[in-house]
Amino acid sequence: MTRPKPEPVQVIKQRRDAALHALVNGVPYIQFLGVEFDRRGDELTAILPYADKLIGNPILPALHGGGTAAFLEITAIIELAWAALWEDMEAGRLDPATLHPSHLPRLPKTIDFTVDYLRSGLPRDAYARARINRSGRRYASVHVEAWQDNRSRLFAQATGHFLMPERGA
Amino acid sequence: MTEQRTRIARQFIEAIPHARALGMQLDAVGDGVAELSMAYDERFIGDPSTGVIHGGAVFALMDTCCGAAVMNHATGAAGTATLDLRIDYMRPATPGQRIRTRAECYHVTRTVAFVRATATDDDDARPVATASAAFTVERAT
Incomplete structure (x- = not known):
């Protein structure tokens, strides 16, 4: 029994980063707001x-509540699209070189989104992480938390429902 | 009276940097009611495959519209902030069309305003989105 030799770490990182980059850079509104993503393994911030x-x-x-809401919604959508992409990417079925903004995987569509404003957003950087609480074939439920200086002091949180794109579409 | 109120409300909206960045325009205000709109802009696209505006931009417009309705309620709020806002996206806004919103305070207490809003594009018979929200009411002391 021989296991295939693992791919070099740089090859794996390069593929994951390229896929994330293509996903994020393909959406004009993400660029307009200046939202960026930090990746550690499959975890996105x-x-x-x-x-x-x-x-x-x-x-x-x-900060404007609308800008904060958009930031949280972007975090949820990218997390869902990233999770959907992950398996194909890791299995080598997806080549990030073909992930051009003109033919990205279809993005999930927001059905509803509820934002809780816990304290006012200060004029400095904000961070957010999304957790997929349920992901079915058609619908997904996602919770997002956002903070500024202290991870435990959230300034906003949100829950949303999303319609997942048809597989293979 | 109405003209002066509209002028003051318009100045208020124009002083908000995020509202200005999204090109929001105040179209009308009444007692606890506000109407705002936003032109289609390719920088606000959320789905590059369809050209549909990002939900977050529609959310920002509706949030601002709700806030303007609270500020124009007869009980005279000195300030306001969103406590929570839920948006339901009924259908994608048609690319190229202006998005219009109307918000109305349906109940206001000493400390909280309950607001509902609707967004449409050129086809105003079918809403693009609806929102329901709670806002703080800050009183001048």
Whole structure:
């Protein structure tokens, strides 16, 4: 019994990063808000670097609730698309070189999204992670948490339902 | 009176950097009611395969519209912030069309405003999205 030799770590990292990059860079609104993703294995952390255009209350000042909501929704959608992609990518069935923005895998569609604002968003970077609580063939339920300076002090959280794209479409 | 109120509300919206970045426009205000709209912009696309605007941009428009409705309620809020907002996406907004929203406070207490909003594109018989939200009501002390 011989196991196939594992691929070199750089090959694996390069493939995963290329797939994530293609997914994120293909969506104009993600670019408009400046949202970035940090990857550790399959775990994603979304980052919203501070920008003046994200302000909703110039007097406090505080981040706009709409910008925060969009950040959380982007985090949920990318997490779902990433999870759907993962298996094919790891099995080598998906070549990131073909993942051009013009023919990305279809993205999940938001059915509904509820955002809880726990404290006002400070004028600095924000972070978010999504957890897929249920993922069926057609529907998925995702919870997202967002924080700024302290991981345990959330400034917003959200739950959303999503319609998954047809497999192979 | 109505003109002055609309002018003040418009200045208020225009002073919000995020509203300006998304090109939001205040179209009308009344007692506890506001109407805002946003032009189609390719930078706001959420699904590159269809050209449909990202849900997050629609969310931002509806959130701002709800906030404007709270600020224009007769009980006179000195400030407001979103406690929670739920949005239901009924159908994709048609690419190229302006998105219009109307928000209405349906109940306001001393401390909380309950708001509902609807968004449409050129086909206003079929909503693109609806939202229901709770906002804080800050009183001048």
